[in-house]
Amino acid sequence: xxxxxxxxxxxxxxxxxxxxxxxxxxxxRSAKDLSPAMLWNLWIxxxxxxxxxxxxxxxxxxxxxxxxxxxSSTLLVLSRRYRVRD
Numbered sequence: 063x064x065x066x067x068x069x070x071x072x073x074x075x076x077x078x079x080x081x082x083x084x085x086x087x088x089x090x091r092s093a094k095d096l097s098p099a100m101l102w103n104l105w106i107x108x109x110x111x112x113x114x115x116x117x118x119x120x121x122x123x124x125x126x127x128x129x130x131x132x133x134s135s136t137l138l139v140l141s142r143r144y145r146v147r148d
Contacts, residue, residue, distance in 0.1 A: 073126045080104075080133035084140065093141040101141055105134040 087093055108130040115124030 069122055073122050076126050077129040077133075080130070080137060084133060084136050087137065087140045087144065091144050093144040096137065096141045096145075098138075098141060098145075101134060101138050105131065105138060108134055 083096075087096065108127045111127035112124045112131060115121070115127060
């Protein structure tokens with residue numbers, strides 16, 4: 063049970079970790095402080111974890127990283143859209 067609780071906490075906190083940055087970027091309409099290299103690295107990392115989770119049939123890994131991929135994709139889109147204005 064403790065292992066499941068730790069896994070749930072890790073899954074939840076990982077999944078929501080980018081939400082404050084997404085909100086801030088959208089709210090300020092600015093991406094000048096976001097590193098494109100970091101965003102692309104995060105996106106590639108998330109895709110890799112999804113594939114790995116699917117291959118080893120670990121739902122917690124692939125489900126978490128599908129969200130991370132969506133959130134990092136959102137930040138990439140916002141970064142591209144708002145960087146032009148900065």
